[in-house]
Amino acid sequence: MSTPLAITGSDQSGEPQAQRTARAFVAALHGAVRAVRLYPIENSAVLRGIAELGNAAERVALADGQCRLRRIGDYLFVNETRLRLTLDNYAAVAHVLGLLREAGLGGVDVVAPTIARAWVVLIAFLQSPPLDSPEEERLEQLSERVALAGITCFEFYPPVDASDLEETELDAKERARQTYVRSLDVTREVMTSARLGRNAGLKRVKRAVQGIVDAILTDAASLIGLTTLREFDEYTFVHSVNVSILSVALGRRLGLTKPQMLDLGLAALLHDIGKSRIPLDLLNKRGSLDDGERAILQTHTWQGVLTLFAMPTGSARPWRAMTTAYEHHMRIDFTGYPKAYRSRRLSLYSNIIAVADGFDAATTTRVYQDVPWSPADVLRGMRDNKRLGLDPVVVKAFINLTGIYPVGTLVVLDSFALAMVVAVNPDPTAMSRPLVRMITDDQGNRLQDLHVYDLTACDPSGQFEYTVIRTEDPQRYGINISDYFA
Numbered sequence: 001m002s003t004p005l006a007i008t009g010s011d012q013s014g015e016p017q018a019q020r021t022a023r024a025f026v027a028a029l030h031g032a033v034r035a036v037r038l039y040p041i042e043n044s045a046v047l048r049g050i051a052e053l054g055n056a057a058e059r060v061a062l063a064d065g066q067c068r069l070r071r072i073g074d075y076l077f078v079n080e081t082r083l084r085l086t087l088d089n090y091a092a093v094a095h096v097l098g099l100l101r102e103a104g105l106g107g108v109d110v111v112a113p114t115i116a117r118a119w120v121v122l123i124a125f126l127q128s129p130p131l132d133s134p135e136e137e138r139l140e141q142l143s144e145r146v147a148l149a150g151i152t153c154f155e156f157y158p159p160v161d162a163s164d165l166e167e168t169e170l171d172a173k174e175r176a177r178q179t180y181v182r183s184l185d186v187t188r189e190v191m192t193s194a195r196l197g198r199n200a201g202l203k204r205v206k207r208a209v210q211g212i213v214d215a216i217l218t219d220a221a222s223l224i225g226l227t228t229l230r231e232f233d234e235y236t237f238v239h240s241v242n243v244s245i246l247s248v249a250l251g252r253r254l255g256l257t258k259p260q261m262l263d264l265g266l267a268a269l270l271h272d273i274g275k276s277r278i279p280l281d282l283l284n285k286r287g288s289l290d291d292g293e294r295a296i297l298q299t300h301t302w303q304g305v306l307t308l309f310a311m312p313t314g315s316a317r318p319w320r321a322m323t324t325a326y327e328h329h330m331r332i333d334f335t336g337y338p339k340a341y342r343s344r345r346l347s348l349y350s351n352i353i354a355v356a357d358g359f360d361a362a363t364t365t366r367v368y369q370d371v372p373w374s375p376a377d378v379l380r381g382m383r384d385n386k387r388l389g390l391d392p393v394v395v396k397a398f399i400n401l402t403g404i405y406p407v408g409t410l411v412v413l414d415s416f417a418l419a420m421v422v423a424v425n426p427d428p429t430a431m432s433r434p435l436v437r438m439i440t441d442d443q444g445n446r447l448q449d450l451h452v453y454d455l456t457a458c459d460p461s462g463q464f465e466y467t468v469i470r471t472e473d474p475q476r477y478g479i480n481i482s483d484y485f486a
């Protein structure tokens, strides 16, 4: 089956009009659901969100003659337009996909002008679908609920099998984003169900990790580039996916086989699963924690083992994941937690995950850290600060993997231009000469330059054209890192 795009025109950025209206509709749905989750219905943010959603649906209908939202496998369609994932909409797309899946819905048609109450009823259902009933019955329950409320503007559809959807024209970057979104979605599902005391199986998680391993083997740079994504209120999920990607890439460097990489990726994705047993207000607490709170947070290691034990995994228990969930904060000198009462050797996987974990956590802005460290500073700390208790061999491999200036680092060149590191140099001997995108010219004027410069390039006299002289804090310059990876 082919999937023609209903292109009705393009704007100057080259993005088809249909893509933009589709994207606005999905973003409005995502926004309205979040507003309903956070505030009471009568709150102005909710009312605004719902009004915006109604308008966005109307604009889609106006452009295409209908407004139809469909989920086919891991893709979202608005009418005939498959939503392209970009860095600023991946969270919305993953969220909406997850909502439809949980509700047992393949899609919804908006067949008549909507009123706010109709959207509220639909969103209320999407937010807390009757998870106790089998998936096939949820759609029926939704239809009943909507009919009871006298709402006639929606028609609902059951899920469609994705097997006949052709994997066409996906470029490497978009495939990487797809892999990322799928992993994020699965992690959210597995951790949210663990929090609710329901145990999702590991089948989908394994499939997602398979995607990560395949992407690392074919196009590591695209996927590693995505780990610079920072989504504040999705921190635990984004962090888990990032740690999994970085661990698999590191495992590959260290010569692991593909089955080992799969095992490692799974363990890394689930390393913080025990956090699903920590109260959310503690997990999201701003400011520093007192001793008691820290002690509770630290239980996420052994609670992770218990969570994994409770999962219905058939005969193949994820033993490695249990070990790494337990060990990833122990440190090689055992000054971390949980305390080791007997002599033991940390598994290689735990050492790998500890390095990826430390790097991702330290480079992310999050609850207890308003300004993240620059990736280059973090690397230096990991290498030189023995108290972090990281395995020096693994750290060395990690620096080899990311370069001295990891992706997402803002650097100042010897011309005094600012540049963003977008990829490690493919030449392993050129660790200090990454590929960069210029952000300003030599005078500090902002550029719209999409060209990627290889810092190993020389001028006619054989001198390097540009050399990094130091790193800078992107926030100081008001630079949003992920803008450079879209």
Ligand SMILES: [Fe+2]
Binding pocket: 271, 272, 300, 328, 329
């Ligand atoms: Fe942890």
Ligand SMILES: [Fe+2]
Binding pocket: 239, 243, 271, 272, 357, 361
């Ligand atoms: Fe972690």
